[in-house]
Amino acid sequence: MADTGTVDGATLEVVRATLLSVAEEMRTTLMRTAFSPVIYEVRDFGISIYDRNLDLIAEAPGLTRFLGANDYAVRKVVDFVGVDRLAPGDVVLSNYPYWNAAHTYDATLIAPVFSDAGGAPVAYLTIRAHWLDLGAKDPGYVLDSTDMHQEGLVFPGTKLVKSGRLDQELVDIIRFNSRMPDAVMGDVNAQLAALATGQRRMQAVLGRFGPDRLRRATDALLAYGERITARGLADLPQGEWSAVDWLDDDGIGDAPIRMAVTVRHSDGRFEIDFDGSALAAKGPVNLPFGSTMATAKVAFKALTSPFEPTNGGQMRALTVKAAPGTLFHAVYPAPTFTQWTGIVALELIFKALAQAMPERIQACSGGDVPGFMMIGTHPDSGRAYAISNNESVGWGATARHDGRLAGSHLAQSVVRNTPVEVLESKTAMRMERLELRPGSFGGGRFRGGPGLRRDIIFTADGEFLTVAKKTKARPWGLSGGGEPEPTAIVLFPDTDRERRVGTARTAVRAGDRVSVLTAGGAGYGDSADRKAHSEQEDVLDGLIG
Amino acid sequence: MAADQDLRMAVDIGGTFVDAVELDMMTGAFRLAKAPTTPGEPWRGVTDAIAKLATDLARLEVFIHGTTLGLNAVLERRGAVTGIIINDGFRDIFMIGRGNVPDDHMYDFQYEPPEPLVKRRRIAGVGCRLDYKGRELVPLDETGVRAAARHLVEEQGVEAIAICFLFSFRDPAHEQRAAEIIRAQYPEVKVSISSDIAREHREYERTSTTVLDAYIRPIFERYIDRLSGALDDGGFAGRFLVMRSGGGAMTTAAAKASPTQTVLSGPAGGIIGAAFMADLLDRRDLISFDVGGTSLDVCLIENAQPVTAHEAELEHYPLLIPTYDIRTIGAGGGSIAWTDEGLLKVGPQSAGAEPGPICYGRGGDRPTVTDAALILGYVDPDRFLEGQMTLDVAAARSGIERWIGAELGMDVEAAAAGIYDVLLARTVGAVRQVTVERGRDPATFSLLAFGGAGPLLAPLVARDMGIREVIVPIVPSGFSAWGMLGADIVNDYARTDLRLLDEVSADDLESLFAAMEADASASLADQGIGADNAATERQLELRYMGQEHALTVAVGGAIDRAALRRAFEELHEARYGHAMEAPVQILNVRVRGLGIGRSPTVAIREPAGGGPERALLNERPAYCFARRTMTPFAVYDRARLAPDDRIDGPAMVDEGTSVTVIQSDQRLEVNRYGHLLVTSTEGA
Secondary structure (H helix, E strand, O other): OOOOOOOOHHHHHHHHHHHHHHHHHHHHHHHHHOOOHHHHOOOOEEEEEEEOOOOEEEEEOOOHHHHHHHHHHHHHHHHHHOHHHOOOOOEEEEOOHHHHOOOOOEEEEEEEEOOOOOOOOOEEEEEEEEOOOOOOOOOOOOOOOOOHHHOOOOOOOEEEEEOOEEOHHHHHHHHHOOOOHHHHHHHHHHHHHHHHHHHHHHHHHHHHHOHHHHHHHHHHHHHHHHHHHHHHHHOOOOEEEEEEEEEOOOOOOOOOEEEEEEEEEEOOEEEEEOOOOOEOOOOOOOOOHHHHHHHHHHHHHHHHOOOOOOOHHHHOOEEEEOOOOEOOOOOOOOOOOOOHHHHHHHHHHHHHHHOOOHHHOOOOOOOOOOEEEEEEEOOOOOOEEEEEEEOOEOOOOOOOOOOOOOEOOHHHOOOOOOOHHHHHHHOOEEEEEEEEOOOOOOOOOEOOOOOEEEEEEEOOOEEEEEEOOOOOOOOOOEOOOOOOOOOEEEEOOOOOOOEEEOOEEEEEOOOOEEEEEOOOOOOEOOHHHOOHHHHHHHHHOOOOO | OOOOOOEEEEEEEOOOEEEEEEEEOOOOOEEEEEEEOOOOOHHHHHHHHHHHHOOOHHHEEEEEEEOOHHHHHHHOOOOOOEEEEEEOOOOOHHHHOOOOOOHHHOOOOOOOOOOOOOOHHHEEEEOOEEOOOOOEEEOOOHHHHHHHHHHHHHHOOOOEEEEOOOOOOOOOHHHHHHHHHHHHHOOOOEEEEHHHHOOOOOHHHHHHHHHHHHHHHHHHHHHHHHHHHHHHHOOOOOEEEEEOOOOOEEEHHHHHHOHHHHOOOOOHHHHHHHHHHHHHOOOOOEEEEEEOOOOEEEEEEEOOEEOEEOOEEEOOEEEOOOEEOOEEEOOOOOEEEEEEOOEEEEEEEEOOOOOOOHHHOOOOOOOEHHHHHHHOOOOOOOOHHHHOOOOOHHHHHHHHHHHHHHHHOOOHHHHHHHHHHHHHHHHHHHHHHHHHOOOOOHHHOEEEEEOOOHHHHHHHHHHHHOOOEEEEOOOHHHHHHHHHOOOOEEEEEEEEOOOEHHHOOHHHHHHHHHHHHHHHHHHHHHOOOOHHHEEEEEEEEEEEOOOOOOEEEEEOOOOOHHHHHHHHHHHHHHHHOOOOOOOEEEEEEEEEEEEOOOOOOOOOOOOOOOOHHHHEEEEEEEEEOOOOEEEEEEEEEHHHOOOOOEEEOOEEEEOOOOEEEEOOOEEEEEOOOOOEEEEEOOOO
């Protein structure tokens, strides 16, 4: 069918909705078949569909930073393998951090989609998910690596499936390099099943619309995305704004690490430039450039089209800059395992923007994702476990309302915490308290949301890992809003061993205790302007003294 | 059943209408009456609809009621002033929840959650603690319970209290004792305890379920008492049942004790009806497709059983109750069509009943799906709602031209057809989703279409998805109420176990099941179910150690652990495509108590002979999606169609409250019950 006309607005919407449903079905398949709770419970994955030019045409809800990372990875990996070497039924695996735009345990699978007519791929499907273990130097999580080779087995862009056949030798290599081979292969199979679902559905889409019409429709949808962003940008002031914040440390030394950003908006172009930030750190807090881009995209998206499903056209107005060899542009062999840098940097971008448009920006949240994990052997079953929790922080206040109370950080807003009853059943931790912390937020015309306090007592020996990268610098307020104390993790409180940690791996004994005190959000505006009624409500609810 | 109690009645409250149906148990004849919904005094719309039927209430064997009262109380925040009592130190489990924002707010960093059902000042901690095995670490502080209750009731004025303690699913003694103390101290306060409602793990989900129960209880009790009184005044002496969200019905006593079980029962009648049809017509795999004015509900019937879930959500609050696994999309006749930067969009805004679509002439000025249906010729402007309302075709046409056609450079028919294309794409996505979640191919199902707009939309969905058959039941707009007539009494019991299957002896499991069955049987007896009509069913929710998702395996006869493991593995293989070596863990032990009612008779009709021409009303142009152009459609009167009639598309069957549209590549056949079966002519 030599159909060269434009595609009408109804058909465009039909194509858009159909592609979203393909991504959604891939997501359903992944969550249905995944083995590890990190995927189906915590939702630590990202699913995206690209057109022939590797522009994003649909994504399914998942970790926001993962989704943007896919955009970068698919280009680098396809470039490495070579388009002309891709065949129907291939699936390419990559976890090389500098191309894959994430740490080594977030592995991306990429599958080209071909039409019956042959030729080059007409689309690409990608699924990124957290793999539980790929043989890094320590079990669970790596907190202090000094180069990539301590962070596990690496695949640059390697065909795991060749023309429909799973490469058994590669599977053996993965299995023999993992401490948890069954769980990892269970999740790999889930990723493959989701790609197979996507392939079947994409073939149906191609059959229905034809490759030519589909191509013209997706081109038009990308142009639509561009117009959506242009409309969002037109409302924003133009200019140039900078901000600085500090990351606690690099996991090895104690020195805070400088993070700087300059945001420029003029004539429909938007630039996020990390010039002025520290050079690459010795420890694993460095961000591959793709990961930096993903962080910038999340901020840009929230600013211009938060309620629209993402497509690549929406990102065309955005440029991201960071010099190779710096914190925000890691190059081989810089370690990149604990990328909390991206979480803190997301709010750094907002900090710069807040100078120009405080009414559109929220004050800083508790600042990052204070995570903890316990590793040990379960006293009942004798089995090894490694169970983690992403702790909640208060969100920052806005020009219109108080910040949201303790919840998952902005950078992973759909992630869920791990229930007390699950933590206590699966590990040797028992909670003695889990409550909001009165006074843990910044005051203001609108106050931040409160952070929380969790007191843990260990009922058996094991290892306790924590990762927190914003326990030194306070969350920043907006328009005169208050700034709370930062997050604190206190080991062995009220003993002579008491100490505060951010990122640490600690041996714990039965009877030891830990307190996690997460920061609330910062405030917005002068607290003298706070309504008396709101103040009374907070007193009644026991949130202030 | 007394000899003169030969009728059943069901009443279903919808967003705009209350449907009341009466069924004659001997002949299978049934009648439908509608009355407007009365949101301020919901019982009044119910009594209005009953009055329209003019039934002698003394002849009713059963009165079955489906109500969204609990749901509406939550949506409108009209429930009781509620307090929570929880372990000391864990005051904010309910406030913090699972920490996530809704998926559609993923990039909304200024998210403001809705007002919580319980304010923090009304949450109190008391001393007591169990460990993960249910062993007591801290005894219940009874003085603390009294002090907490005094604070909540006397200072905070709560009318209902939810009690939820950590690991109470292991041992409910602390919750039970705390409730006993409070009930003695404040008899007028309603107390809900988590171990009565959801004896399952995960403290936030359990607390949320208990809070919802407490929150809706007072309003629900008042409503049921009021309605019972009205029925009794009319001479009603039969059994009053209330629909449950996850199958069957419950007596009013059981419903008042656990109103949470009713909150998502709105679409349940249609699904029970769909399961009944699956049996009757021997279409074991059906998709129930219910399209009303504002939303579209899809549910899968597999092997003549509705697919159920053990967890649901209401306003983002999790509910650990058994429910039908229903996917709802906010799209219906009132959904507004609009354009955005060159794309045609439908919904989520709805014109509702007021001001309504443009064609209603009540001030609505934005084109809706109903306006598109009128332009496409599917709605007869003079016969709408049996002629009670005249539609303004010219206004609908100019609205679609102005808002859609001119914006997108499409003529008015193409624009109206485009509105349907977009609606269809979303609908097909939802239908696909429910089948994909079960690992099933939608093409192997039949589509059962009901609700006012179901018979119009379903044949289009079937064409798009390669579904071979659409079934349109008798009076599709009253099908949901009809379905309720077949509801059995159902009570569910569950306990979280978390032991490995290999570690539990068959005797242990047997005695656990037996104890739960004793509870179920006692409850059925309390509800007046004789032993002849009472039954229990056993199920185990199993999973591989380390997994979160579990699969439900039916347990019959003697406990055989090896057979249970095999059954689980077969199910896992079928659903997820693989089985594993890992140990199998018991998540929940479930027992269902059943009070089995009589199945309603379905009348078999006689062929009328002479072909469908007897029912031909007229011919009018309508849009054919197979030819993508306006085409003459023959229009038939459903009341005059009879079994064995066959009609080739393009055609329409009008029955006043809904229209079945058969495209030119489809045909229709009337079966012996009078149901319409729409199939494809291609490949047939």
